[in-house]
Amino acid sequence: MKVVFGKVGALNWKSAVKLCIEHPKHAPYFVNKLWGYFISVPPDDATRKALEVVYVRSGHNVRPVLSAILKHPLLYEGPRMTKSPVVYSAGLLRIRGERITTEDWIWVDAMAGQQLFYPPNVSGWNDDSRSLGAALTVYGAAALAPRALDEAIARASAAGRNDRVLVTIFAPGGWDSLSLLYPSGDGRYRRLRPTLALRSNEGRKFSGDSRLHWHPSFEALSHLHDHGRLTVFPALGYHHPDQSHFTSRHFWEVGVLDSRQSTGWLGRLLDVIGDEDNAMQGLSLDSSLMPSLATYRVPVATLTNTTDYGFDSHNVSDVTGMLLQDAIGSLGGLIDDGDPFQRKASQTIGQADRLRRQLGRFVGEDGQAHYNTKAKYPETDFGRRLAGLAALLHAGFPIRAVALQAPGSYDTHSDQPGALANGAKEVADCLAAFQHDLELRHLGGRVVTLLWSEFGRRASATRWWASSLGWPAASTATATSSTTSTSAPSTRRCSSTGSTWTRTGFFRTRRSSRVSSWSRRR
Amino acid sequence: MVRDPPFRVDVETGSAVPVYDGRFGPEEAERLLWRAGFGPRGGEEYALAKKGLHRTVESLLHPVGPDRLIGKPPQVDGHAIAPKDAFGHDHLWWLDRMVRTSRPLVERMTLVWHDWFATSNETVGDQRIMLQQNELFRTLGLGSFVGLAMRVTINPAMLLYLNGLNSLKGAPNQNYARELMELFTAGVDAGYSERDVHEQARAPTGWTTSTATAGRSSASGARTTTTR
Numbered sequence: 001m002k003v004v005f006g007k008v009g010a011l012n013w014k015s016a017v018k019l020c021i022e023h024p025k026h027a028p029y030f031v032n033k034l035w036g037y038f039i040s041v042p043p044d045d046a047t048r049k050a051l052e053v054v055y056v057r058s059g060h061n062v063r064p065v066l067s068a069i070l071k072h073p074l075l076y077e078g079p080r081m082t083k084s085p086v087v088y089s090a091g092l093l094r095i096r097g098e099r100i101t102t103e104d105w106i107w108v109d110a111m112a113g114q115q116l117f118y119p120p121n122v123s124g125w126n127d128d129s130r131s132l133g134a135a136l137t138v139y140g141a142a143a144l145a146p147r148a149l150d151e152a153i154a155r156a157s158a159a160g161r162n163d164r165v166l167v168t169i170f171a172p173g174g175w176d177s178l179s180l181l182y183p184s185g186d187g188r189y190r191r192l193r194p195t196l197a198l199r200s201n202e203g204r205k206f207s208g209d210s211r212l213h214w215h216p217s218f219e220a221l222s223h224l225h226d227h228g229r230l231t232v233f234p235a236l237g238y239h240h241p242d243q244s245h246f247t248s249r250h251f252w253e254v255g256v257l258d259s260r261q262s263t264g265w266l267g268r269l270l271d272v273i274g275d276e277d278n279a280m281q282g283l284s285l286d287s288s289l290m291p292s293l294a295t296y297r298v299p300v301a302t303l304t305n306t307t308d309y310g311f312d313s314h315n316v317s318d319v320t321g322m323l324l325q326d327a328i329g330s331l332g333g334l335i336d337d338g339d340p341f342q343r344k345a346s347q348t349i350g351q352a353d354r355l356r357r358q359l360g361r362f363v364g365e366d367g368q369a370h371y372n373t374k375a376k377y378p379e380t381d382f383g384r385r386l387a388g389l390a391a392l393l394h395a396g397f398p399i400r401a402v403a404l405q406a407p408g409s410y411d412t413h414s415d416q417p418g419a420l421a422n423g424a425k426e427v428a429d430c431l432a433a434f435q436h437d438l439e440l441r442h443l444g445g446r447v448v449t450l451l452w453s454e455f456g457r458r459a460s461a462t463r464w465w466a467s468s469l470g471w472p473a474a475s476t477a478t479a480t481s482s483t484t485s486t487s488a489p490s491t492r493r494c495s496s497t498g499s500t501w502t503r504t505g506f507f508r509t510r511r512s513s514r515v516s517s518w519s520r521r522r
Numbered sequence: 523m524v525r526d527p528p529f530r531v532d533v534e535t536g537s538a539v540p541v542y543d544g545r546f547g548p549e550e551a552e553r554l555l556w557r558a559g560f561g562p563r564g565g566e567e568y569a570l571a572k573k574g575l576h577r578t579v580e581s582l583l584h585p586v587g588p589d590r591l592i593g594k595p596p597q598v599d600g601h602a603i604a605p606k607d608a609f610g611h612d613h614l615w616w617l618d619r620m621v622r623t624s625r626p627l628v629e630r631m632t633l634v635w636h637d638w639f640a641t642s643n644e645t646v647g648d649q650r651i652m653l654q655q656n657e658l659f660r661t662l663g664l665g666s667f668v669g670l671a672m673r674v675t676i677n678p679a680m681l682l683y684l685n686g687l688n689s690l691k692g693a694p695n696q697n698y699a700r701e702l703m704e705l706f707t708a709g710v711d712a713g714y715s716e717r718d719v720h721e722q723a724r725a726p727t728g729w730t731t732s733t734a735t736a737g738r739s740s741a742s743g744a745r746t747t748t749t750r
Contacts, residue, residue, distance in 0.1 A: 038557050046538070054537050062665060071542055071575060100621065119636070122684070
């Protein structure tokens with residue numbers, strides 16, 4: 001006997017499929033999903049219900065639902081819809097009455113993120129991503145005039161070689177001051193954190209306050225601090241802390257205590273100091289846009305990895321890679337008349353191609369990235385991303401603000417000490433290598449890196465409270481000293497319940513007052 | 523050869539779905555051709571604008587005449603393409619159908635089903651099996667979703683992709699059952715339990731695929747957990 005959805009009976013595969021289709025959630029799911037392939041805005045409730053009726057009454061037939069969708073007013077009066085790479089390629093040829101005469105079409109579509117018979121996973125291709133060349137996404141590009149993006153990047157590259165750059169790195173999941181810079185001789189620290197407390201001789205002494213010790217994993221950063229390259233802002237907080245990771249992270253990302261705020265604090269900075277057409281100015285080194293970079297006015301971009309512009313897909317050789325570049329480049333120049341939408345699409349493909357060519361110079365014949373650096377980065381994804389960033393900056397890309405996420409998650413609740421130590425060591429070693437790399441490239445004076453976490457534990461090990469740590473690492477004395485605050489937290493300031501301690505800084509005012517003037521300096 | 527089930531309900535009678543009644547000129551026809559196909563072939567949007575919205579949609583849903591491709595077949599480096607063998611030529615073969623088809627909606631729905639029942643040759647590893655699945659989507663794509671889901675469930679490419687082939691008695695593989703419910707039919711929050719998934723997984727066991735015969739699924743009663 002089998003039990004599926006509470007129904008009991010002999011079940012074979014046919015009845016299993018039937019049961020799924022008779023499930024009350026199936027008709028709405030089917031109608032919504034099918035609709036989404038044809039119309040870019042969701043149906044209203046009445047339409048969806050009516051479509052469900054059509055679907056179920058037809059005995060679960062596709063054609064009647066399709067007919068209703070294709071005649072729906074929203075298809076004709078609603079917004080335009082992004083064409084998938086394959087639809088776009090087929091359309092180019094179809095409109096021009098041409099046929100396929102080269103294998104390049106395989107690579108063109110594969111590079112654009114849609115090789116037929118090779119969907120990325122069981123969910124299919126994600127229609128939401130406006131992915132260009134698979135690795136680069138430009139947010140806000142739709143508002144740009146054709147070619148503006150190229151020209152702006154070229155112009156900004158020529159003009160902005162001395163611009164200052166702010167790199168912000170989010171360390172997910174509760175790096176708190178009492179773990180990373182701990183009061184080793186404080187008896188209350190040991191009482192409040194019986195399992196998490198480090199031994200008194202672990203880690204180097206903090207040169208700014210002899211009562212504090214570094215977490216051993218942060219040794220690389222402790223040396224940066226001793227050399228005046230690093231500043232610590234411990235125990236940052238905000239009033240009436242929201243105890244959710246997500247809400248707290250959002251507040252730090254947007255820089256205000258407003259859960260509806262949609263632009264990031266760096267995004268708003270770029271809206272003031274940025275160009276209307278240089279998407280590279282705000283770079284999210286991540287698979288999606290980091291919220292701190294979300295702008296209102298100016299375009300920004302995400303770049304998954306500089307090496308993603310190499311041709312590592314499906315046994316593509318270097319020679320084919322060259323063909324691919326040419327194929328994509330020529331596609332960008334294919335249409336310069338007719339439909340402005342097509343022109344825009346071919347334009348963005350061309351733009352991505354040119355950018356890829358510039359980025360592609362870092363990829364060697366072995367398909368691996370070679371950033372020509374003497375700095376010793378850990379062999380991890382995070383290390384490679386930072387190495388790539390240093391190379392991008394050195395190559396003169398017009399980047400003003402960068403956001404990325406550190407590896408690991410420390411909100412483990414179980415085995416937190418171990419998880420924290422492993423993740424923190426990788427991050428610290430990578431950051432030290434990044435700083436070394438920047439100085440070798442004579443970029444140290446232009447770049448400040450801010451490492452922060454959304455959440456810390458309450459002083460008592462079993463409870464939580466929102467806090468943030470910031471490490472601006474810079475090699476110039478001005479950048480470091482002008483933002484320095486090393487007043488340390490002390491458990492003596494804890495209330496009797498051990499639930500909180502006095503804030504030593506208010507992140508928002510600290511940032512907004514300093515960052516704008518600092519970023520404008522050359 | 524699988525035939526479409528009969529078309530049972532005319533949506534124009536008794537449907538409460540709003541119908542566009544604005545101007546249907548070349549621009550609207552062109553938009554429809556991009557959504558329901560791959561853009562207009564030269565001048566096609568003008569011809570369809572004359573037909574009007576309803577007759578145009580009907581012609582897309584019920585193409586008449588033989589399924590033919592218009593114009594010359596593709597040639598790469600002076601040779602015909604080899605979709606079953608050469609890497610990437612499966613992509614070229616289908617792209618060519620999209621370019622030259624006289625049934626754009628059928629081809630577009632084939633693409634929709636390829637995305638809906640996403641199966642990757644990365645795992646399947648045989649272009650012939652992938653092309654066979656592609657033909658299934660093309661043949662059944664506008665008909666009964668029940669029939670389509672049934673055929674996909676025992677489709678060799680899908681079986682290979684979601685490890686259905688390893689779904690043997692005693693070690694039911696939950697992949698296909700989970701995706702059947704979550705992605706293909708009912709959504710992620712359909713309120714089924716782990717037990718549902720497990721029981722589902724037991725249902726399709728006993729299917730085998732012969733790659734040598736390019737994927738005819740056959741049932742082997744000895745390995746099933748239930749009667750058919």
